[in-house]
Amino acid sequence: MPESNQLLFFFSVLGAFNGFLLSLYFAVYAKKKIFTNYFLSLLLLVLSIRIIKSVFFYFNPHLSNIFIQVGLSACVLIGPFLFLYLKSYAEDEKPNWVKHVIPYVAVITILGFFYPYVENRILWSNWIIKAISAQWFIYIVLSLKYLQPIIQKFKEKESLRKIDIWLMSIYFGVAFIWLAYTTSAYTSYIAGALSFTFVLYIIILLLIFRNSSGVDFFQEKERYKNKEIDQKTLNIIEQKLSIIIEKELFLNPNFTLEEAAKELKVTKHILSQYVNEILGKSFSNLIKEYRIEKAKKLLETEKNYTIESLGYDSGFNSKSTFFIAFKKITGLTPAEYQKSYSK
Numbered sequence: 001m002p003e004s005n006q007l008l009f010f011f012s013v014l015g016a017f018n019g020f021l022l023s024l025y026f027a028v029y030a031k032k033k034i035f036t037n038y039f040l041s042l043l044l045l046v047l048s049i050r051i052i053k054s055v056f057f058y059f060n061p062h063l064s065n066i067f068i069q070v071g072l073s074a075c076v077l078i079g080p081f082l083f084l085y086l087k088s089y090a091e092d093e094k095p096n097w098v099k100h101v102i103p104y105v106a107v108i109t110i111l112g113f114f115y116p117y118v119e120n121r122i123l124w125s126n127w128i129i130k131a132i133s134a135q136w137f138i139y140i141v142l143s144l145k146y147l148q149p150i151i152q153k154f155k156e157k158e159s160l161r162k163i164d165i166w167l168m169s170i171y172f173g174v175a176f177i178w179l180a181y182t183t184s185a186y187t188s189y190i191a192g193a194l195s196f197t198f199v200l201y202i203i204i205l206l207l208i209f210r211n212s213s214g215v216d217f218f219q220e221k222e223r224y225k226n227k228e229i230d231q232k233t234l235n236i237i238e239q240k241l242s243i244i245i246e247k248e249l250f251l252n253p254n255f256t257l258e259e260a261a262k263e264l265k266v267t268k269h270i271l272s273q274y275v276n277e278i279l280g281k282s283f284s285n286l287i288k289e290y291r292i293e294k295a296k297k298l299l300e301t302e303k304n305y306t307i308e309s310l311g312y313d314s315g316f317n318s319k320s321t322f323f324i325a326f327k328k329i330t331g332l333t334p335a336e337y338q339k340s341y342s343k
Helices: 003-029 035-059 065-091 098-114 121-155 162-182 191-211 217-222 231-246 257-264 268-278 283-301 307-313 319-330 334-342
Strands: none
Touching (some): 003 035, 035 162, 065 098, 098 121, 121 162, 121 283, 231 268, 283 319, 283 334, 307 319, 319 334
16 A cells, blocks of 8 residues: 555544544543433444445445445434434433434334345445435534524624534534535545544544633533522622613624623623523523614614614614514514504
8 A cells, every 4th residue: 555545544544533432432431421422422423433434445445345334324323413412402401312313223224134235236326325415414404503593693703602612613524524425426535534634623622622721611501500699799780781771882783791791890701690590591692682672662763764774773783683683582573563563
């Protein structure tokens, strides 16, 4: 084997091996085991199986067909485990994983038994593999729903938490791997080398975030546990929060949590904890509600506002963001709200 191929083989196998190690870590050795981590563990496991199959097939085209079948079959669970991981984190509860896993395992097992890859390569190449790829893509699209709050924070230039960066890395990493395999016919089948980059990136993130000061970012949702805000601070925040409304500071499209904390003369951490725990919402959603209340008042007093100008005058930086937020909070479009108010 030429030296260049030896290096490519080494790095590709190393990526898959690291994937197995990370899968084991999240399944067994994570500090605070939570159900969500098991979906991440299984996601990394099926990804690693798919990667290792690609690597060995690329360097050994005479690889046993059963090994190829197992590697291809693993792909049917990549999309579901990505979806279940993001959903279980976003909703903070155990999702119904059975309906997203068992049917696919049953179908791929039956297909593999009655139409084994070794005797039905054309069927697998023309239909089964394409169906698996389509199913994987559908789950990538469905999973995007659980990244919307993070994407919204990014659009509004609100600082992202470490866990936000982690979740986006997982999502786009899996999407990148899907794209690499889908376009391999036009590039190179050694998509395992590309996948290796993704797996190593996760390891680097893991090491950086675990060794940084502060809380364990995998348990970031529990960062306020046993750190209750004292009553005096609560009273101060409740009294001063009206300053944001009175001064209409929220009309600044780039108004951030940090600026709000400075205005209220409290730490960013305390204000974030207050908004999350006491008000039960994110800072971004709180500011949206203030802006929508402003928009409602404008609609009640003015008749000739366009949606675009109404959004800007309410503190939103785009027409689409304003329209979506207004409909979500009020259940009506701006035009519908104005019509109902006039009645």
